[in-house]
Amino acid sequence: MTADILIRNARPMGGEPVDLVIRDGHFSTAGDPPAQEIDASGHIALPGLVEAHTHLDKTLIGTDWFENRIGPTRNERILADRKAKRELAIDARRQSARQILQTLQHGVLHIRSHVDVDTEIGIANIEGVLETREALRDLVDVQVVAFPQSGMLPRAGTLELMDAAMRAGADIIGGIDPATIERDPVRHLDAIFALADRYTKPVDIHLHELGELGAFCLELIIERTRALALQGRVMVSHAYCLGMLEPTRQRALIEALAAERIAVMTVGSPAAPALPLRLMRQSGLIVASGSDGIQGTWEPWGNGDMLERAKYLAQRNGMTNDADLAETARICTFGGAESIGLAGYGFADGDFGDLVLVPARTLAEAVALTPQKRTVIRRGRIVVRDGVPAASLSAAE
Amino acid sequence: MTADILIRNARPMGGEPVDLVIRDGHFSTAGDPPAQEIDASGHIALPGLVEAHTHLDKTLIGTDWFENRIGPTRNERILADRKAKRELAIDARRQSARQILQTLQHGVLHIRSHVDVDTEIGIANIEGVLETREALRDLVDVQVVAFPQSGMLPRAGTLELMDAAMRAGADIIGGIDPATIERDPVRHLDAIFALADRYTKPVDIHLHELGELGAFCLELIIERTRALALQGRVMVSHAYCLGMLEPTRQRALIEALAAERIAVMTVGSPAAPALPLRLMRQSGLIVASGSDGIQGTWEPWGNGDMLERAKYLAQRNGMTNDADLAETARICTFGGAESIGLAGYGFADGDFGDLVLVPARTLAEAVALTPQKRTVIRRGRIVVRDGVPAASLSAAE
Incomplete structure (x- = not known):
């Protein structure tokens, strides 16, 4: 239409x-x-604003208020998230539609969403979000990442479900902390990149690993991107480690990422390490941003307004002048578009x-x-x- | 009425x-x-929401867009701020009214505002904000802090202007970085506390000093509060240093502040050190929050909504559960009220x-x-x- x-x-x-x-x-x-x-x-x-990282299947928009009593660690939050999915019977089709229609009012026209794949729900959330994508295709573009939120290697059967998710129509292979969650960075990344190679699809990896551990994982990702010639088709989400390294190491890694055209997505979280936005952009790195979860069990807030997200990026980086703010607006438009490989954007x-x-x-x-x-x-x-x-x-x- | x-x-x-x-x-x-x-x-x-720290005389709400080309250091920003006051002919009476009426719509009914006193503008901004306070007294309570933004000791004549501001009707003596700006922590704090003693008025000190330098200044403030029996009448604003100390030192200082009933105001800035909110509240420290400048030359953003400020506090501290969020709401209501000495609040x-x-x-x-x-x-x-x-x-x- x-x-x-x-x-x-x-x-x-x-x-x-x-x-x-x-x-x-x-x-x-x-x-x-x-x-x-x-x-x-x-x-x-x-x-069009570009939402390069959210979780459409997890939002609780329009439901009863979820009283969050969850502890602060990532593992507590993953467990609580899985429990909530079970007990609240969150309908991924309905919830993804609610979020899309809400963020459309802010001007979000392109969304990359990670969607859970695990041994409890199987690929039901993938199917739900794909249904919504089809129903709302005249309004918004949606890319679906098959995302092993609960871990892939430690949970037998998950890799097969990832495969099923790709056959069902997911667009992107998702990865997750190769060391702290997967316990085997090489085997996790090899499995993820093998899927990407088999289906000729891009890769998007949640990387919360800190400091040198994160930097090592980035190196592994760079090596595999180069080996499989996946330049321009790999995104690393969060990449907190980039904000935690000494300047020479930081700059070298950023340049290596830029050379392989690996995009980095940051939400500018006030409680996580700040990524060096200026240096990243000046180095030619493709930088995108996203809302992450909106009003879910992980975090209670979020409205999906990617201009507000640009403000968060500026605030986290201590940026207050006009040129810097304009740059964060570009990250949430053209940066996002390039990172998720949008054609015909502009x-x-x-x-x-x-x-x-x-x-x-x-x-x-x-x-x-x-x-x-x-x-x-x-x-x-x-x-x-x-x-x-x-x-x-x-x-x- | x-x-x-x-x-x-x-x-x-x-x-x-x-x-x-x-x-x-x-x-x-x-x-x-x-x-x-x-x-x-x-x-x-x-x-009523309590705005415990803002700058009513500095907002540019309702004026032409100010293109911010200012560098990132505090000194560059102070110079740019003074230049803007001169060139933009900001009318403190009109601008303070604009901010008050905007934040009233969010429910802000009590405001403590720092107001510049310096050798260029004299006490004109104090007079302007006092005029607005009188005009809007049926709507909002305003406390006026005489604030030597451009420095007091290094600029001859400023101390006398502070004195004049108190005679003109200011409610609180303001201080500013006793070491990095004033270059003489003891003499600055002695001067500030002497004014407080002479006028029997409270004290509110902008303290951006980092790490051990900030901790030392806090000790000086604690000593003077005790000596002059000013318990419950001293606020330290920002106090970034509290977020930068090793745990034993941090806890001891927080307990010493609590013992003298010295309040601490934090805006939860995403780019500044995070203050340990839970520990501060558990130690009985009076904690308040504020918007700081709204839409001015220092920072382009801000709407003065103290519930949004509570969200910033939670986000900066990585808090996501309901109990913690409720606590940040209390900081922006009862915490603020206690910190600025409001009677009849509740x-x-x-x-x-x-x-x-x-x-x-x-x-x-x-x-x-x-x-x-x-x-x-x-x-x-x-x-x-x-x-x-x-x-x-x-x-x-």
Whole structure:
């Protein structure tokens, strides 16, 4: 479903005002302007916010309040998460739709979601999120990562389920802490990369390993990316270790990641090590960001607004000036798009006709104040107008 | 200006639902209920959010976008701040009113504001904020700290201006980094505490000094608080050093601060050392929080919502469970009230009839999701209803 539309007086990425035309779902400068038009009033235009890391199957949006009594370690949280999945009977299809429709109102048009695969739920969550993806495909692009949240090597049968998830339609092979959870970094990464090779699919690895342990795992990932020629198709999520190394080691690893075009996703968590964003971008590393879990058993907060996420990135890095804030906005748009391999993202002729209008004077203001009365256009169709979802959306869940 | 009102079905601090009566500006259980009533629909009732640390004279709310090109050091920022005051001709009276009216919509009913005193502007900002305080006294309580932002000892004439600020009506003596800015910790603190002694006023010291230097300054502050019997009348703002010491030293200092009833204010900044909130509260230390500057030359963001601030505190401390989130809500209400010496704060008979109704199921949800359609009652008068300010407010600026 597409529509033809002329958008007057929009400022792409905060630049000079232009008129934009979307025709047959793509930006186009040729031919007469369409009859339908909208006045963007000089608002900033973004080609869709990119959510490069979330967990659509885990959100509790719209359910009873979950009283979190969980201890602080990652293992306690994994156990509690599995228990909650069992006891709360979270429906991955319904919950993923709720999150997608909520974040659409902020202008999130592209989502990469990790989706749990484990020996209790099997691939039911994968199937649920894939159903939602199909139902909402006119509104949002969704990439599904088969994610062994509870561990893969230590839980017999999980690797086979990962395989089943890929056959069921998952897009990306997910990995998880190769040392602290998997207990065998080489064997875990070999298994993950073997799947990627077999299915010709990208890889996305949750890497919370700290300091030199994390750095070693990064080296293993770099080696395998090079060996299998998977440049541009590997993402490392979190990579806290990059914020914990001495400067020479840090710089060398960042350059090695950049050389293999391995993307790094950081949420800018206030309680985790801060990644050196400026250095990463200056080194040509592909940097993306994401909300991680939204309103789930892991963390109670989150709204999925990727402009607010840009603010978190800036705040965690102590950035306050306009140039730095604009850079975090680019991470949550073009950086995300490049990291997850989106084609046709941007404002050039032939790019997909997606647009988010943000009422702000500069990109820095958009990040600092995250104004909410946005207009969201998807393939030429106005799906949110000044913060109000189109009537057709309310029936979508 | 007060009004009598019955508030049905409100849940103080997220507890059991009760009916509350405000009469002649105070909570009251005696007599017949007033004719005017409001249904709180089971929403959580807070006795007003407390903003314990902001800079009302520095906000740029409502002005042209300020393009921040400022370097990252504190000194660069102080210089840029002074330049901006000069070039932007920021009107402290008008700007303080704008911030107060904005944060009132979140339910902020008590504010302690640091206000610049320096040899360029003299005490003009103090006078401006005092004017606003008088104009808006029916809506919000404001405490004014005479704050030597640009340094006191290094700038001849500033101490005399501090004195003039106190005579003009400032409530609190402000201090600033006794070592790194003032270059003479003993002489700075002696001067500050001498003013406090002369005017019988409290003290509030910006302390960014790091590690052992900060710890040493805290010791000097503790010694002077004890010597002048200023227990319960001294606040240290930021106190990053408390998050940088080895555990024994950290605990000893926290206990010494608690023993002298010296409050500590932290904004939970994602880029500054995290203060050990749990240990501080468990040690009986009075802990408050604040927004610091809102939308100014120092930092471009900030909305002054003290429930969002509670979320920042939790996030910076890696807290995700309900009990911890409720604790951060208490810091931004009762903690703040105790730290700035508010009398009559609470729900007991005779306490001031102030109330903020937050549409949330638990305190944790109020912190995690910071719902905005709040109702704000000041001395029995409804000033904001479901997020919409009363008509009388729009004329107040």
